[in-house]
Each structure stands twice: as C-alpha cells, then as structure tokens.
Amino acid sequence: MTHGASPTDRAAALPTHDDLVDERIVICYYVAALSFLTISMIAGLLMALQLVHWYPFKGVELLSPGRWRMIHTNAIAYGFLANAFLGTLHWAVPRLTFHTVASRALSWFIFVAWQAIVLATAVGIVVGPTLQDRPWLLAAAKAWHLPMSLGAQGLEWGETPFWIDPVALVGLALVAVNFMVPIGRSRGPMYVSLWYFMAAFVWTFLTYAMGNLLPEYRVAGTSAGAIGGLFIHDLVGLFVTPLGWGLMYYFVPILLKKPIWSHGLSLVGFWGLAFFYPLQGIHHFLYTPIPMFLQYGAVISTIAVELVVATVVINFFGTLSGRGQAFFDNLPVRYFYTGMVFYFITCFQCALQVTLTFQKLIHFTDWVVGHAHLVMFGVFSLWLFGIMTYLFPRLLGRPWWSRSLCEYHYWLSAGGLAVMFLDLTLAGVFQGYYWASLQPWDVSTNGSQPFWITRVFAGLAMFAGLICFLVNLWMTARGAEATDPLPARAAGTPAA
Amino acid sequence: MTRIQSRVTALMAVVILLPSLYGFAGKFLEFVHIYRSGGGGEFAVAPILNYLLASAGFFCMLLWAAWNGMFRDMERPKNEFLDNESRLDAGVRAPLFRSHP
Numbered sequence A: 001m002t003h004g005a006s007p008t009d010r011a012a013a014l015p016t017h018d019d020l021v022d023e024r025i026v027i028c029y030y031v032a033a034l035s036f037l038t039i040s041m042i043a044g045l046l047m048a049l050q051l052v053h054w055y056p057f058k059g060v061e062l063l064s065p066g067r068w069r070m071i072h073t074n075a076i077a078y079g080f081l082a083n084a085f086l087g088t089l090h091w092a093v094p095r096l097t098f099h100t101v102a103s104r105a106l107s108w109f110i111f112v113a114w115q116a117i118v119l120a121t122a123v124g125i126v127v128g129p130t131l132q133d134r135p136w137l138l139a140a141a142k143a144w145h146l147p148m149s150l151g152a153q154g155l156e157w158g159e160t161p162f163w164i165d166p167v168a169l170v171g172l173a174l175v176a177v178n179f180m181v182p183i184g185r186s187r188g189p190m191y192v193s194l195w196y197f198m199a200a201f202v203w204t205f206l207t208y209a210m211g212n213l214l215p216e217y218r219v220a221g222t223s224a225g226a227i228g229g230l231f232i233h234d235l236v237g238l239f240v241t242p243l244g245w246g247l248m249y250y251f252v253p254i255l256l257k258k259p260i261w262s263h264g265l266s267l268v269g270f271w272g273l274a275f276f277y278p279l280q281g282i283h284h285f286l287y288t289p290i291p292m293f294l295q296y297g298a299v300i301s302t303i304a305v306e307l308v309v310a311t312v313v314i315n316f317f318g319t320l321s322g323r324g325q326a327f328f329d330n331l332p333v334r335y336f337y338t339g340m341v342f343y344f345i346t347c348f349q350c351a352l353q354v355t356l357t358f359q360k361l362i363h364f365t366d367w368v369v370g371h372a373h374l375v376m377f378g379v380f381s382l383w384l385f386g387i388m389t390y391l392f393p394r395l396l397g398r399p400w401w402s403r404s405l406c407e408y409h410y411w412l413s414a415g416g417l418a419v420m421f422l423d424l425t426l427a428g429v430f431q432g433y434y435w436a437s438l439q440p441w442d443v444s445t446n447g448s449q450p451f452w453i454t455r456v457f458a459g460l461a462m463f464a465g466l467i468c469f470l471v472n473l474w475m476t477a478r479g480a481e482a483t484d485p486l487p488a489r490a491a492g493t494p495a496a
Numbered sequence B: 001m002t003r004i005q006s007r008v009t010a011l012m013a014v015v016i017l018l019p020s021l022y023g024f025a026g027k028f029l030e031f032v033h034i035y036r037s038g039g040g041g042e043f044a045v046a047p048i049l050n051y052l053l054a055s056a057g058f059f060c061m062l063l064w065a066a067w068n069g070m071f072r073d074m075e076r077p078k079n080e081f082l083d084n085e086s087r088l089d090a091g092v093r094a095p096l097f098r099s100h101p
Ligand code: HEM
Pocket: A040, A041, A042, A044, A045, A047, A048, A051, A069, A072, A073, A076, A368, A369, A372, A373, A376, A377, A381, A455, A456, A458, A459, A460, A462, A463
C-alpha cells in the first residue's frame, strides 16, 4: 500500500470504491447465503421436531431426518457461512489492498460453481442413499472401483459426497488465487485483517483436503479418527475463525470510527492462532484409543489458544472503551459485541470442556450441540448479520425499510440462541448424569424431552428473526414506500 | 504504541509462548520415546506431520514477514487503514435507517 508522489497526487491516483468493488457480486453472495440459511434452519427445525416425536414427514424417505440433519450442518457451513464470507471478502479485500480481485470473471465463475457444489452436496445427501443400491450404480461402482456410495461420506462435517470433493477443492484453490493476487500486490506492513484472510485461504484448502481425502483414501482406524478430529475443529478454527476475526478487525474500527486498541496485540493473536490451533482438534477425541500424548498435546494447545483468544477479546473491548454508547445506538456494533460476548462464553466453555474430568460428564451429550450453536450462530452468524445490516443499505442505495424489523431480527436471534444454548447445556448435564448412573438409555431420552421441546421453540424464535430480516430485505430492495431515497453517494456524513 | 500497550503485548506473548513451548517440548519428547519403543506411536505420525508441515509453513512466513519489515512500525497499519477507508467513503451518505442521526 505504499504509493510514491505527494499526498495530493497520491489521493488522485488511488482507485475509488466503484473501481474496486463489484457490489452486484456481494449482493448475489448474500442472497445465496440467506437462502441456504433458510433451508438449513428449516432442516434444523425438522430434526428438532423428530427428537420430540412430532416429525411431520414420517416415512417419507427423501425427507428422513437423518439426511436432513446433514443438510442442516452442511448448508450452514458451505451454504451460509462460506457464501456470506465470500460476499463480504469481495467488499473488504479490494478496499483494504486498493487492488481489485484477480479477475471479476473468475469471481462470477466461482460464485456459480460454488452454488452448484453446495446444491450437488445437498442432492447427494438427500437422493444418494436412495439411488445407491440400484443395479446400474452397483455395476458402475464395481467397474470403476468407486470408494463409497453416491450419498454422504461417513465423515463428520465432511459429508460432501466423495465425487464432489475434488471439485470443491478446485473451487477453494480458485478462491485463494482470486484474493491472494490483490493481497500480494499490496505493499508495506499489512493490516491484521489481511493476515487472517491470507491464512484462511491456505488453511481452508489444506483442511478440506486433509479431512476429506486422507480418511477416504489413505488412513483408516484410529489415525482416521485423529484426522477427523483435526478436521472438524480446524474447519471452525482455520476457516470460520480467521475469516470472522479478520472481518471484525475490519468492520469494528470503521463503525466505531476509531483504530483498533493495539495492532501489535492483534498480531500476537494471529500468530498464536497459526501455531497453536492446528493441533488441538484431537481434544474432540479424549478417552479414545488415540495415544494419550496426542490427547494431552491437544489439551495443552487448547490452553494456549485460550490465551490467544483472551488477547483478541481484550483488544476489542479495549477498542470499545470510550465508545460504549455505540453498543446501544448502533445495531451492527451491537451484533458484533454480542457475538464477542458469546465468543468469550464459548471459549470459557472450551476451557472446561478440554479437561478430562469434565469430558467424562459431557461427551456425546447435548452440551456439545449447545456449544456448536453458540459458536456458529451466536458468534459467527451474528457477526455476519451485523455486517449485512450495515452493508445492505449501501449495496441497495437506500436505508432499511423498517428499523423495527431489524431490531426484531436482533432480539429474536440473540434471545432465541441464548435460550437454546442454556437449554442444551443443561440438557447435557442431565444426560451426562443419567448415563453415569447407568440407567437405561430410555430414561435419558425421556428426561431430555422438556429440553428438546424448549429447543423447538427457541429455534422457532431464531427462525422468526430470520423471516423478519428477509421481509425487511425484500421491502428494502423493492424500494417500498419507506424510502425517502437518500442517495447512496450524496455529499454529507460517512456511512454509520 | 503506548507503554501500557507494549507491556500488555509483551506480557501476553510471554504468558502464551513459554508454557506452550514447555508443554509441546515435553510431549514431543514423550512421543519420540514411544515411537522408538515401538509402542504404537507410528499411527500418530500422521497428525504430528500434519502439524509440523503447517507450522513450518507459518514459521517461514513469520520469518519472511519480519525480514520485510512487517513488524517494524507495528501500529501504523491500523491508522493507515482507517484513513484509506474514510477516503474511499468520502462523500458517501448511507444511513441505516431513515431516523438515523
Ligand atoms: C432454527 C434454528 C435451529 C434449530 C431448531 C436447530 C436444531 C438442531 C438440531 C436438532 C441439531 C441436531 C442435534 C443432535 O444431533 O442431537 C443441530 C445440529 C447442529 N446445528 Fe442447528 N439448529 C438451528 C439453527 C442452527 C444454526 C443457525 C446453526 C449455525 C449457524 C446451527 C449449527 C448446528 C451445528 C454446527 C450442529 C451440529 C452439532 C453437533 O454435531 O454437535 N444450527 N441443530
């Protein structure tokens, strides 16, 4: 980012926002992300109904809850989070580097290809198991030595059918190239967001390759278990976390109109994540036949990551100091900091969960499901909602149709999630004690019913929040009534 | 960077790095012993290699970054970034809500 000449020449020579950002692709990514989020939430609700014996589609094979549970998680990871991140990166990276992405045509190609990959994954998961015992398919599998069925791969979070994995990897490589080119072209010390983004592009590709290909083709048994542990955790820590933090380091200072408290501390956080995160995934498999020294290694690196996380949280709250009112007045800031509080709680939970004593109680219980929702929805989804709430008025060139609907979206999402999290955490403790007391399995599932019923209602609240957002977006996009159209680029105050 | 900031940064670096290095070194030695004694350490090689490869890459990147002066004036990028942002948004008026101040 160094530019010779005098400051005035320099300013004149620098590209403008319109030169840098293709706003249409950001909108398209957001629309895709919200569509997949809607599908995923419906799938989550279906699964929640199944657990309380209210499943509305009993006996319909293509709507069997087992398949739709996988749709729920995959549509979140690859449909919602990935799309929302990619859209936001198309905004942030060119503005941070003052260079456009490597190729706009490539961006559009990746957009279309990624939607095809996610849809193909969904189709594979839903239809694959129905087709897989057809004679023609069995013959083809035999003839071409296909390693697995058409449907889901038996890998947690890696359920993308095996025939999609290579295509998804090519897609991830193209994403990396498209964004690394502008980052490579920028000069001078890099802002922390760019470090996080750069790392995420490399890590996501490697993590995906490791988690999907190694257990499928190379390693088996306990080694595959160890790899699976690394994969599921690295997907959160090396794909979602660096992109999430990178975007927070980008948007929080802009909205608070104040630089981050300490850039040095943010770099400690980044390098700490780089070195300590990759080994901790095995903490998902404590008490398994994976050698104890690896399990302890994972525990220790988790403790190191806890400290890293503390640096990040301190930095953001240091930045908020003196601007605390923004938490109440500015909706995107409220989303960001609510997510940070939830992040802190997640990490506090991690500190407990990683001990062997605690694992004895909560492993395999709903505690873990509560934890997963807290981090994926309470943290990253809230951040993305905050970003979308901030960017849509800019992208559409008019303010939100309804402020109340935006507020409802926030309260229903944050409130619903808080209820779901507390409910499942408590359910987990009950389940742990039921199992520890060696009572029959049914006792624990019957005892879980009140918690599972509460989860349905918490989920409905979260879903209602999303509907508010979608309605508001639709009305805003249509330019309905509400717009005393404030020109998006008229003279005056900067965006807030 | 103010004095308090540099102290917090240094403190966090020490608090994070020392215990972690100690833990890793200990466990790594344990691993070498188990591997040598043939007690089942072989099948743990995959994740360890995985980690070492990833970390080696990042270690090289860290050296490259230090060599290229990325950490020389550590607080500069945060101010530069905000200046650039306000330049890019100069003249942009995009309130979130009609009632927005
Ligand atoms: C309408 C709201 C939602 C409901 C009712 C819901 C419900 C569920 C249910 C029933 C499960 C399966 C739990 C089990 O197998 O015991 C699940 C798993 C999961 N959900 Fe949701 N969910 C919702 C929204 C979300 C959102 C928005 C996200 C992410 C942003 C999310 C992330 C996850 C994850 C990561 C898992 C896997 C947890 C694990 O395997 O430990 N869910 N959800």
